[in-house]
Amino acid sequence: MEHTFQRPEPGKWASAVFSFAMHALLLGALFWGVQWQSRPPEPVSVELVRAMPASTPPTVERQPEPEARVETPPPRPEPKPVEEKAPEPRPAPKPDIALKEPEKKKPEPKREPPKPEPEKKVEKKPEPKPEPKPVEKKEEPKPPMSDLDKMLARENQRVREVKNRAIQDQQTADLNAKLDAAANAASMGRAQADWVHRISQKVRSNLILPPGTTGNPKLVFRLQILPTGEILGEPKLVSNTGNAALEEAVRRAILKSSPLPKPEKNEVFQRDLNFNFFPMQND
Amino acid sequence: MKVFRHAFALLAALSCLLLGLPASAQLNVEIYGAGADRIPITIADFGDESAMQGDDKLTGIIRKDLELSGMFRMISQGTLPAVEGTVPDYAAWRGQGADALVVGSLSRNPNGMVDVRFRLYDVTRTSELLSLKLSVAANQKRALAHHIANKIYEKLVGQPGIFATRIAYVEKVGNRYQLLVADFDGENAVPALLSAEPIMSPTWSPDGKQIAYVSFEKKKPIVYVATLATGRRITLANYKGSNSAPAWSPDGRRLALTLTKDGLSQIYIVNADGSGLRRLTSSNGIDTEPRWSPDGSSIYFTSDRGGSPQIYRASVDNGNAQRLSFAGAYNVTPRISPDGKTLVYVSRNNGRFQITMMDLASQQTQVLTDSDRDESPSFAPDGRTILYATEVGGRGVLSVVSTDGRTRYRLNNRAGDVREPTWGPFEK
Numbered sequence: 001m002e003h004t005f006q007r008p009e010p011g012k013w014a015s016a017v018f019s020f021a022m023h024a025l026l027l028g029a030l031f032w033g034v035q036w037q038s039r040p041p042e043p044v045s046v047e048l049v050r051a052m053p054a055s056t057p058p059t060v061e062r063q064p065e066p067e068a069r070v071e072t073p074p075p076r077p078e079p080k081p082v083e084e085k086a087p088e089p090r091p092a093p094k095p096d097i098a099l100k101e102p103e104k105k106k107p108e109p110k111r112e113p114p115k116p117e118p119e120k121k122v123e124k125k126p127e128p129k130p131e132p133k134p135v136e137k138k139e140e141p142k143p144p145m146s147d148l149d150k151m152l153a154r155e156n157q158r159v160r161e162v163k164n165r166a167i168q169d170q171q172t173a174d175l176n177a178k179l180d181a182a183a184n185a186a187s188m189g190r191a192q193a194d195w196v197h198r199i200s201q202k203v204r205s206n207l208i209l210p211p212g213t214t215g216n217p218k219l220v221f222r223l224q225i226l227p228t229g230e231i232l233g234e235p236k237l238v239s240n241t242g243n244a245a246l247e248e249a250v251r252r253a254i255l256k257s258s259p260l261p262k263p264e265k266n267e268v269f270q271r272d273l274n275f276n277f278f279p280m281q282n283d
Numbered sequence: 284m285k286v287f288r289h290a291f292a293l294l295a296a297l298s299c300l301l302l303g304l305p306a307s308a309q310l311n312v313e314i315y316g317a318g319a320d321r322i323p324i325t326i327a328d329f330g331d332e333s334a335m336q337g338d339d340k341l342t343g344i345i346r347k348d349l350e351l352s353g354m355f356r357m358i359s360q361g362t363l364p365a366v367e368g369t370v371p372d373y374a375a376w377r378g379q380g381a382d383a384l385v386v387g388s389l390s391r392n393p394n395g396m397v398d399v400r401f402r403l404y405d406v407t408r409t410s411e412l413l414s415l416k417l418s419v420a421a422n423q424k425r426a427l428a429h430h431i432a433n434k435i436y437e438k439l440v441g442q443p444g445i446f447a448t449r450i451a452y453v454e455k456v457g458n459r460y461q462l463l464v465a466d467f468d469g470e471n472a473v474p475a476l477l478s479a480e481p482i483m484s485p486t487w488s489p490d491g492k493q494i495a496y497v498s499f500e501k502k503k504p505i506v507y508v509a510t511l512a513t514g515r516r517i518t519l520a521n522y523k524g525s526n527s528a529p530a531w532s533p534d535g536r537r538l539a540l541t542l543t544k545d546g547l548s549q550i551y552i553v554n555a556d557g558s559g560l561r562r563l564t565s566s567n568g569i570d571t572e573p574r575w576s577p578d579g580s581s582i583y584f585t586s587d588r589g590g591s592p593q594i595y596r597a598s599v600d601n602g603n604a605q606r607l608s609f610a611g612a613y614n615v616t617p618r619i620s621p622d623g624k625t626l627v628y629v630s631r632n633n634g635r636f637q638i639t640m641m642d643l644a645s646q647q648t649q650v651l652t653d654s655d656r657d658e659s660p661s662f663a664p665d666g667r668t669i670l671y672a673t674e675v676g677g678r679g680v681l682s683v684v685s686t687d688g689r690t691r692y693r694l695n696n697r698a699g700d701v702r703e704p705t706w707g708p709f710e711k
Contacts, residue, residue, distance in 0.1 A: 077315040196312050204320035210440055211354065211667045211687055214624075222309070245441030253317075256382060256407045270310040 188268050195263035199273075202261060207253035209279055210245040217241045219250050219277040227269055229259035235275070250277050306457050320689060321356035322439055323415040324349065325381040327365030330388030332497040334397045335424040341389070344428035345435070348446045351468060351683075352436060352668075353690025368402050373409040381406050383439055385433075397421050403435055412438050425471050445663045450670060450683060451475070451485045451494055456699040462496060465510065466662070467706075469681060469694030475511060484528050487707040488555075493539060495519060495529035506540055508555065519557050530573045530582075531555075539573035539582055542567065550584055550597070562600045570595075572616050576623055582605075583626065594628055608641070610648060616659065621666045625686060627651070629658055638671050640686055651684050661706045670704045 223235040235254045237247055254275060263269050309347035325510035326346050335341055349355040358381040365371065367388040376384050385486045387401030396418045403413035413434060419427050429446040436444030446468045453460060460482045476482060477562045481500040487494055488508075506526045509516035520526040531538055535555065542551050548571045550563040564570045568588030575582055577612070579599065586595050591612045597604040608614035613631035620626070623643075630639040630650070638660050656674040663670065667686045672679050679702045681694040 129510045189300075191311070196310065199312050200314050204314050204316060205314075207314070207317040207321045208322055208354075209684070210442060211689065212442075248441050252407060253381070270308065271501070272309045274309045274311045275314060276311060277314045277318050279315075 037204070046204070124138040188265065191252065191263055191265040192268040195261065195268055199257075199260040203253055203257045203275065205279075207279065208249055210243075210249050213243070213246055213280065216278070216280050217243060217246060219247060219275075219279070221254060221275040221277070223254065223273050223275065224271050225258075225260055225273060226271070227262070227266070229262045231255060231258040231260065238274075288321055310492050322352075322354060322382050323356045323358045323380050324383040324435075324439070325358045325360055325365070325376065325379070326385045327360045328400070329386070330367060330392055334389040334391050334421065335427070336421045336686070339424075341428050342387075343431045345385070348429060348432035348468070349435065349446075351438075351690060351692060352444070352446075353685055353687075354436070354440055355629060356640075367402060371404055371406075373404070373406050376404075376406045380572065383407075383412075383435075385435060391421075392418065394418075395421070399427060401431055403438055412645045425466060437710045442665065443709060445665045445709075448664060449491070449710075450661075450681075450704055451487065451707065452672075452701055452704040453482045453485065454697055454699040454701050455481075455679075462494070463705075464494075466528075469696050472697070475514075476509065483703060485703060485705050486531060488527055488531050488703060489708055490535055490711060497527050497529070500632075506538075506562065508538075517557060518553075519559075520551075520553060521532055528572050530575055532575050533577055534580045539575060541571040541573065550582065550602075552599070563599070564597055564604065565602065566604075574617055574619055575599075576619055577621055578623060585615045585617065594626070614639070618660050618662055618669075620662050620686075621664055625666070627660045627662070627669055627686075629660065638669065638684065651686070651688075652682070654682070657682075659703050659705075661704055663706045664709045668706075669684060670700050670706050672704055691701055 039190040184232065218239065219241055222238050223236040224232040226232060235251055237251070243245060284546050304664065325380050326342050326349070326499055328340070328342050329521060332341050332346060346357050346366070350357060350407075359612060361379055363372065363375055363379065365384065365386045367386045369386055371386070373677040382405075384406055385401060385402040386404070387399065390398050392398045396542045397420070397609040398416070398418050400414075400416045402415075404410070405412045409662075415431075415434065417427075426447070432446040433444035436442070436446065445467055449464055450469070451462060451464050454463055458479065460478045460480065462476035462485055463472040463481050464475050474492065476496070476498075477496060478500050480502070482499075483497040483504070485494050485496040492512065493508055493510050495506060497504050497506055499505075499692045504525050504527050505518060506520040506529050507516050508519050508529075520531065520540055520542065521537060522542050522544040525548070526542055529538050530540070537552055537554055537559075539549050539550055539552050544548075545562070547567070548569045549565065550570050550573045551560055552563050553560045562572075563582065564584070564586070566588040568586050569592075570584055570586045570588070572585040573582045574584070576596075581596050581598055583594060583596050584604075585592055589606060592615050593606055594614050595604040595606050596619045607626065608628065608630075611630050611632065617626055617628045626641045626643055628639055628641070629636050629638075630648075632639075632650060635655045636657050637650050637654065638657045639648055639650050641648045650670070653675070658670050658672050659670040662668075668683060668690070669686065670681060670683050670708065674680070679700045680697075681701055681704050682692070683694070684691045
């Protein structure tokens with residue numbers, strides 16, 4: 001008799017493992033699914049209170065020269081030890097700046113006079129290593145500054161300005177994008193409102209109330225449509241009125257309206273629609 | 284099980300995410316009111332309609348029935364083929380403007396009966412809604428047509444049709460009176476009673492098998508109850524003075540009526556076999572024209588106890604009455620709708636006697652007719668169609684109006700003076 005109470009459980013562990021694996025998979029998929037989920041851009045309403053910052057990029061073509069000089073000094077004294085560190089940091093800043101460097105050069109055309117300086121620096125630079133360090137640390141130039149330090153400081157300043165300019169430009173671009181989005185959203189809003197209105201008109205024109213409809217019923221139907229406006233399947237009644245004849249009449253009106261009007265802008269199309277009927281009200 | 288449900292919910296959520304269906308992305312569309320009031324329908328000619336006897340066409344009667352309801356608009360068949368048993372070209376019918384299509388065929392069978400097949404198609408949904416096959420006698424054309432019209436109405440409107448119900452009315456031809464029972468459209472009238480003296484106030488029993496009425500055949504008004512199938516009748520009330528205005532209780536076991544045996548006209552209640560008489564109202568005015576409420580608890584009637592004829596409602600238990608009509612100096616002949624929510628009656632407006640409707644909940648009234656001498660309103664069992672008598676050129680005629688104003692027509696097929704119409708119940 002005992003065996004009737006202890007039923008064999010073949011594959012118990014296998015199924016447990018499988019279950020665990022499945023849950024892990026689901027959780028993983030859920031996590032990544034959330035990560036992937038891209039939200040449609042929300043309409044942003046922006047009030048323009050002042051003119052946008054003008055973004056007139058100053059144009060200068062001089063840049064190559066100074067940079068070439070800055071680079072040249074270090075390699076000479078210590079080709080070997082510095083090579084590994086010095087070349088690397090410098091190329092890196094360049095590409096970053098390169099995009100916007102043209103803008104910067106203008107404010108500082110005075111660099112040309114210091115041309116002779118590199119030569120002096122070369123002489124003074126018995127130890128090449130100090131050079132990279134000051135460049136990094138010298139955000140704020142200290143009182144006793146060598147010419148090289150000054151130059152580096154200027155260069156630093158320039159880099160900073162470039163960065164700021166870049167940030168500003170980016171902000172301007174962002175603002176522009178937002179304004180564009182807002183204008184776009186406004187026109188989308190109009191297009192959607194127009195679409196909704198035309199759908200409403202068409203369905204209304206097909207609605208025949210059953211005799212003896214009384215009170216102020218509200219019916220909510222949910223439906224899906226294709227981009228062609230065709231209604232997929234049967235509209236689903238969400239709220240119950242208890243008036244079967246009325247519900248059927250409304251369902252019939254919806255179906256008869258297929259295909260629904262298409263939006264003028266495809267972007268405002270929505271496949272999931274909620275129809276809220278107030279058959280005894282006249283707007 | 285819990286785990287399974289959990290897993291299922293998770294799976295559902297997952298599939299939503301993977302399919303990129305945000306649950307909240309629904310566009311709301313508000314739709315106010317209704318823009319149409321008639322269902323466009325095509326009733327195609329049936330195959331071999333000559334199988335039925337009589338001149339008018341079967342499909343002609345079906346079309347007329349549906350049109351009288353005010354709920355349908357006939358769309359011509361045009362050149363489209365409509366053969367029973369063949370799937371219709373839905374797109375073509377839709378293009379022609381029809382929401383629904385009826386096709387059918389008739390054929391004589393060896394027994395002398397007529398086999399009828401008909402189908403109702405939903406053009407919008409491209410599906411068959413109804414398919415029926417029956418055998419009828421060749422002279423049952425009108426009954427068959429009304430039956431088919433009912434089926435169509437029920438399917439498309441979602442409520443029972445009244446096409447197979449009957450009406451009764453009194454016709455005076457020369458010096459003779461007859462109580463006629465006819466189809467709802469006034470056709471096919473059959474005399475149930477002939478008399479050289481006036482007949483008044485016919486009312487149907489709730490089961491449609493009997494009619495109570497007042498006859499002057501003994502030179503005074505006496506209330507009788509006649510069984511239609513057998514012609515047998517009993518005397519319900521023959522008391523001193525006037526016996527009039529019978530009305531059935533919803534269960535058919537009692538009747539209310541007006542007697543003058545104690546002086547002024549008052550309302551009494553009596554069992555359907557004439558026994559158990561008891562007085563309901565005790566006023567110092569004239570109380571008459573009782574009608575039972577659908578729930579059987581109260582009785583609507585006319586009384587001039589307040590100085591002018593107005594409509595009152597009394598409890599069946601104790602006769603305590605409450606006045607319902609206040610507008611105007613003349614409101615008589617109350618008739619309550621089958622759902623108990625609407626009252627219609629005759630009111631005098633600027634010297635014109637017209638059918639008026641009152642929503643009992645809101646006390647709002649609305650004049651339904653535009654004639655001068657309306658009387659005897661009677662609700663059809665659908666609760667929206669009202670039959671009444673009016674006068675045209677000094678002759679009584681029957682008219683119909685619906686509470687929603689969708690339909691309004693006259694039954695003008697009788698040569699005589701027609702009065703006192705009453706609409707029967709749904710056929711059982």
